[in-house]
Amino acid sequence: MPAPRDGGGRLTGVGWLLLAVLFAVPAYVVVVTPFALEWQALCAVVMIGAALLMRHAKSRQMLIALMVVSLLASSRYLYWRLTQTLPIGPQFDGWDLFLASGLVFAELYAYVILLFGFVQTAWPLGRKPVPLPEDESSWPTVDVFIPTYNEPLKVVRPTVLAALALDWPRDKLRIHVLDDGRREEFRTFCETVGVVHVTRADNKHAKAGNINAALKKTHGELIAIFDCDHIPTRSFLQFTVGTMMADPTVSLVQTPHHFFSPDPFERNLNTFRKVPNEGELFYGLIQDGNDFWDASFFCGSCAVLRRTALEQIGGIATETVTEDAHTSLRMHARGWTSAYINIPQAAGLATESLSAHVGQRIRWARGMAQIFRVDNPFLMKGLKAGQRICYANAMMHFFYGLPRLIFLTSPLGYLLLGADIIAAQGWMVLAYAAPHVLLATITNSRVQGRFRHSFWSEAYETVLALFILWPTLLAFINPRLGKFNVTAKGGIVNRDYFDKDIARPYYFLFLLNALGFAVGLVRFFTDAEHADTVLLNVGWTFYNLLIIGCALAVASERRQVRHSVRVRVRLPALLRRRGAQQTFEVSTLDVSDRGIALDLPEALNVEPGEPVQVVLIPQRSDVWLDGSVRRAGHGMLAMEIGEMNIEQESALVNALYGRADAWLQWRDMRAVDRPLLALREVARFGLLGGFKFTRWLGGEIVRLVSPRRQGTATQGDG
Amino acid sequence: MSGKQDKAFDDVGSLVNQLDLGGMRYREFGAARKPAEHQPAEHRPAPSAPDPSATAARPQAAEPQPAADTSRLRSVSAGSPLAFTFERLRRQSIASHVRSPVLVLDLPERHAVHADRLPRNARPLRELFAALDIDPQQGGG
Numbered sequence: 086m087p088a089p090r091d092g093g094g095r096l097t098g099v100g101w102l103l104l105a106v107l108f109a110v111p112a113y114v115v116v117v118t119p120f121a122l123e124w125q126a127l128c129a130v131v132m133i134g135a136a137l138l139m140r141h142a143k144s145r146q147m148l149i150a151l152m153v154v155s156l157l158a159s160s161r162y163l164y165w166r167l168t169q170t171l172p173i174g175p176q177f178d179g180w181d182l183f184l185a186s187g188l189v190f191a192e193l194y195a196y197v198i199l200l201f202g203f204v205q206t207a208w209p210l211g212r213k214p215v216p217l218p219e220d221e222s223s224w225p226t227v228d229v230f231i232p233t234y235n236e237p238l239k240v241v242r243p244t245v246l247a248a249l250a251l252d253w254p255r256d257k258l259r260i261h262v263l264d265d266g267r268r269e270e271f272r273t274f275c276e277t278v279g280v281v282h283v284t285r286a287d288n289k290h291a292k293a294g295n296i297n298a299a300l301k302k303t304h305g306e307l308i309a310i311f312d313c314d315h316i317p318t319r320s321f322l323q324f325t326v327g328t329m330m331a332d333p334t335v336s337l338v339q340t341p342h343h344f345f346s347p348d349p350f351e352r353n354l355n356t357f358r359k360v361p362n363e364g365e366l367f368y369g370l371i372q373d374g375n376d377f378w379d380a381s382f383f384c385g386s387c388a389v390l391r392r393t394a395l396e397q398i399g400g401i402a403t404e405t406v407t408e409d410a411h412t413s414l415r416m417h418a419r420g421w422t423s424a425y426i427n428i429p430q431a432a433g434l435a436t437e438s439l440s441a442h443v444g445q446r447i448r449w450a451r452g453m454a455q456i457f458r459v460d461n462p463f464l465m466k467g468l469k470a471g472q473r474i475c476y477a478n479a480m481m482h483f484f485y486g487l488p489r490l491i492f493l494t495s496p497l498g499y500l501l502l503g504a505d506i507i508a509a510q511g512w513m514v515l516a517y518a519a520p521h522v523l524l525a526t527i528t529n530s531r532v533q534g535r536f537r538h539s540f541w542s543e544a545y546e547t548v549l550a551l552f553i554l555w556p557t558l559l560a561f562i563n564p565r566l567g568k569f570n571v572t573a574k575g576g577i578v579n580r581d582y583f584d585k586d587i588a589r590p591y592y593f594l595f596l597l598n599a600l601g602f603a604v605g606l607v608r609f610f611t612d613a614e615h616a617d618t619v620l621l622n623v624g625w626t627f628y629n630l631l632i633i634g635c636a637l638a639v640a641s642e643r644r645q646v647r648h649s650v651r652v653r654v655r656l657p658a659l660l661r662r663r664g665a666q667q668t669f670e671v672s673t674l675d676v677s678d679r680g681i682a683l684d685l686p687e688a689l690n691v692e693p694g695e696p697v698q699v700v701l702i703p704q705r706s707d708v709w710l711d712g713s714v715r716r717a718g719h720g721m722l723a724m725e726i727g728e729m730n731i732e733q734e735s736a737l738v739n740a741l742y743g744r745a746d747a748w749l750q751w752r753d754m755r756a757v758d759r760p761l762l763a764l765r766e767v768a769r770f771g772l773l774g775g776f777k778f779t780r781w782l783g784g785e786i787v788r789l790v791s792p793r794r795q796g797t798a799t800q801g802d803g
Numbered sequence: 804m805s806g807k808q809d810k811a812f813d814d815v816g817s818l819v820n821q822l823d824l825g826g827m828r829y830r831e832f833g834a835a836r837k838p839a840e841h842q843p844a845e846h847r848p849a850p851s852a853p854d855p856s857a858t859a860a861r862p863q864a865a866e867p868q869p870a871a872d873t874s875r876l877r878s879v880s881a882g883s884p885l886a887f888t889f890e891r892l893r894r895q896s897i898a899s900h901v902r903s904p905v906l907v908l909d910l911p912e913r914h915a916v917h918a919d920r921l922p923r924n925a926r927p928l929r930e931l932f933a934a935l936d937i938d939p940q941q942g943g944g
Binding site for chain 1: 811812814815817818821822824826827828829830831832
């Protein structure tokens with residue numbers, strides 16, 4: 086492993102080479118030595134026991150040792166699979182070999198992703214911000230770009246107002262709204278608040294083209310880019326730019342994308358702020374791990390880029406729909422470095438519905454597959470080995486569609502079609518596979534536990550697998566196929582409903598697995614000779630049913646009527662009746678852009694509808710927000726905010742979203758992963774999803790077979 | 804209980820402490836700034852080559868806003884010509900007609916002057932512009 090960039094290395098290149106050779110010989114023996122069943126079972130127990138002990142060690146070195154043991158177990162399993170379990174011979178047919186090859190392909194893919202993932206996350210850099218020079222006149226000029234296309238103004242306003250409050254010398258900061266929608270109301274708003282409204286004649290190359298067009302019209306030394314719904318904290322620039330000033334080779338500083346509203350998984354499964362969401366693994370750990378290898382990459386928003394680096398590569402890359410990663414790949418190939426500061430310094434809205442979420446992920450998957458073809462990190466000149474691995478893993482990760490589908494259907498090949506997908510006895514498969522699967526789970530839990538709970542990857546991937554399968558395949562075949570789609574934000578879900586369109590592929594998978602499970606149970610009691618193999622496949626199918634059930638549970642959209650997101654936050658505030666002299670020191674309980682919940686002072690008697698005024702963070706603001714009481718009692722006053730002028734809106738935005746520490750503690754509030762508890766949780770959601778699906782399916786069947794009721798319902802609806 | 808809270812509120816300090824960033828020295832710039840106050844003159848497109856698609860902030864009518872806080876106008880150094888002009892604006896109740904903070908002058912004390920819907924022939928205002936060497940047609944300084 087190369088030395089970390091920040092100077093922690095002790096071994097020279099020769100030292101590492103010697104160590105690798107010393108390790109390679111015993112590792113080879115461990116991987117290739119065949120064992121009989123009982124010895125392999127003993128080997129499995131020893132490996133799993135060692136991993137369970139090692140996982141409690143705190144040191145980074147022990148974690149790497151755990152990764153090595155896990156990789157040895159997985160390598161041993163795969164070696165055994167490739168050399169002893171392929172259905173080749175007269176007793177097998179082509180169908181057996183076809184299905185078995187598919188499974189081996191999926192396992193090899195998972196192995197490579199596991200290996201690359203360990204490399205990526207072995208040593209998260211945990212970089213700290215670099216202080217800026219004392220002399221403010223040496224600070225660089227910054228252009229803030231806020232690209233937008235079709236998002237409503239209400240989504241963009243807070244971002245612009247928060248950008249106006251960025252703590253940076255006023256003569257060195259300029260804010261630009263890059264409006265590809267060329268909307269009059271945006272122009273008026275920009276003029277009102279005093280930012281630059283930038284448009285262009287066409288929408289060529291979507292967001293990348295929009296930014297490139299703005300680059301030609303601006304001159305700031307640095308470019309800070311925020312998606313139009315990513316609201317920066319006031320400290321964003323002072324916590325990021327120092328890194329670029331200290332090291333002139335740094336082309337970009339990326340910070341996490343933080344979301345203060347629940348994504349569809351969190352909302353539909355009610356796991357918001359309890360279970361880490363899908364993005365937290367990437368922004369909490371992987372980007373930090375990439376940073377060790379100088380491979381943290383641009384994510385399209387919440388980042389600062391150096392203009393000279395951008396200009397050197399011809400601006401933002403336009404050949405793919407994930408222009409951000411592609412751009413940083415090219416900068417890295419030109420010798421520029423990058424940095425990741427793992428402090429949330431901006432926050433935004435997560436996708437509202439599962440269909441929007443799926444649409445966004447399809448774009449990411451398609452874009453990464455395009456980059457893999459256009460500028461393959463293994464072949465591209467100028468990259469370091471670590472960068473090749475990190476970029477390759479980021480791209481190859483999105484090829485999980487086909488392997489995931491194979492894992493979800495493989496046992497059915499045996500249970501329903503009678504195919505020998507693994508030419509080995511059930512107990513032997515278990516003895517080899519158990520250490521592989523369990524050690525990978527234990528190690529990943531130890532590495533990722535704060536950012537991704539065990540078994541949730543399967544749930545996240547299963548939901549998206551079938552949707553990204555075709556786009557990635559298509560992009561891999563021809564990178565020109567596919568267009569940029571804009572992710573919808575800020576919407577509402579009017580009612581509870583089962584999104585049958587999104588869930589459709591999973592009906593079939595669920596029903597197929599349910600059928601396989603039933604057939605397997607029958608075979609278990611009737612086919613004593615193969616009981617172990619049948620049991621293994623039944624267990625695997627049951628697990629698949631739970632995971633698919635999870636996907637179905639996510640497709641059960643829960644009602645979301647609130648137009649604005651409440652953020653639970655304790656802020657000091659002053660409260661008074663409108664126009665009254667007497668004020669009360671209070672604290673907020675939660676705040677949104679439409680309402681505030683506050684502690685109700687005992688001495689204040691107010692009635693619903695009564696006009697009141699509030700100053701948020703009076704230590705820093707004297708702007709009174711007007712509103713009226715919605716509810717008062719039980720120590721809590723709920724206030725509905727009235728119409729606001731720009732100054733009031735700005736005060737609210739800065740108090741709610743613009744505080745330097747606004748999002749710091751959100752990650753710390755979640756429980757660290759405990760694999761068995763996580764399995765129980767995923768199983769619970771799987772059963773819930775299965776139940777919801779079955780109930781929905783029952784209703785559909787009743788409706789189909791009962792035309793009279795359907796006709797009545799239609800009349801009633803009309 | 805009334806009056807302002809005297810408990811310190813320090814979001815930056817909280818961040819610095821929690822992340823153990825002892826070496827960070829934070830500078831405040833934006834907290835006291837109002838929207839429309841930030842555009843640096845030297846950071847604009849050159850006047851000789853205007854970009855038709857990029858429109859910088861200009862004085863312009865906007866949605867109705869509450870009256871400006873005229874108490875700010877009085878806190879300019881007493882006795883200065885500027886203070887005198889401000890005071891005349893205040894006495895003539897011109898400030899009470901103010902609706903939108905679309906023109907903001909870059910004064911040391913960061914006082915806002917609201918120019919929208921101000922009578923264009925307001926003599927004190929013209930004097931103010933002249934004193935600060937600002938062309939009102941070109942937007943805020």
